[in-house]
Amino acid sequence: xxRLLKKWGxxxxxxxxxxxxFRAQRNAYRFLITMLLAWSLYExxxxxxxxxxxxxxxxxxxxxxxxxxMLSQSIMARNAVKDDVDSYETGPLTxxxxxxxxxxxxxxxxxxxxxxMCIKI
Numbered sequence: 001x002x003r004l005l006k007k008w009g010x011x012x013x014x015x016x017x018x019x020x021x022f023r024a025q026r027n028a029y030r031f032l033i034t035m036l037l038a039w040s041l042y043e044x045x046x047x048x049x050x051x052x053x054x055x056x057x058x059x060x061x062x063x064x065x066x067x068x069x070m071l072s073q074s075i076m077a078r079n080a081v082k083d084d085v086d087s088y089e090t091g092p093l094t095x096x097x098x099x100x101x102x103x104x105x106x107x108x109x110x111x112x113x114x115x116x117m118c119i120k121i
Contacts, residue, residue, distance in 0.1 A: 036062040056113035063106050
């Protein structure tokens with residue numbers, strides 16, 4: 001099996017390849033977040049200027065991407081320092097408050113988008 005994977009060019013990346021992949025993924029993520037933000041602002045402008053319905057898809061995708069990024073970042077930080085007693089990263093209260101605020105704001109955005117779609121201005 002290893003010979004077949006090696007023949008196809010699939011192998012365990014070394015540190016340099018991992019760093020290159022990480023930078024490429026970071027650049028792709030930044031590009032996608034920027035485009036989702038621009039799309040959300042454009043849709044909001046179109047809905048406001050033409051008095052049409054709001055398209056909630058770009059806003060929902062943007063909010064979900066940011067929420068997932070925050071969640072994965074806090075989980076990775078927590079896992080990195082979970083055995084360290086001097087670290088402040090292991091406190092559950094701050095994370096709980098942040099995730100509660102993020103979840104409430106995401107629900108508020110969804111409700112506002114549904115309200116704007118149902119009520120024609």
